[in-house]
Amino acid sequence: MSKFFEEEHIKDEIKNKYEEARVRLNEYLDGSTGINVGKPVSRRNLLDTFIYGELAHSNMQKKKVYDEWMRDELLSIILKNEFRLTLINVVHIISYIGDLCEEVVIVSKGI
Incomplete structure (x- = not known):
């Protein structure tokens, strides 16, 4: 996707809005959930574990x-909730990037 936003006509x-969103997304994903299971759990690790380990x-x-993680009833509830919150925030940023893509198409077509 980054290559798309590097094109000259954009x-x-x-381009700057996209780059800011990309950086924000990666910083958010690399941030801590505040949950420690022997080591801190980043949001990226949480997503990867739920998606590739369960789904x-x-x-x-x-x-x-x-x-x-799921063996501990309280921990599983906390992690599932954090997973949902993380998904909501990630989808929000992806939606924003989608809006930027639409803006590029509109500008390109002269609409």
Whole structure:
């Protein structure tokens, strides 16, 4: 996606907005959930563990971690809630980037 926003015909203002959103998203994902399970859990790690360990079952190591987290009833409730909050915030940023893409299309077509 970054290559798309590097194209010459895209206004610097839009490029800068995209870059700020990308940086914000990565900083948010790399931030701590405030949850410690022997080590701090970043939002990125939380998303990866839920997605690839539970939902997609595509990573056995993440599945093992997910299953460990779910064994503790209170911890599982806290982690599931944090997962939902993280998803909401990530979707919000993705939606904003989608709006920037629409703006590029509108400007490109002269609408």
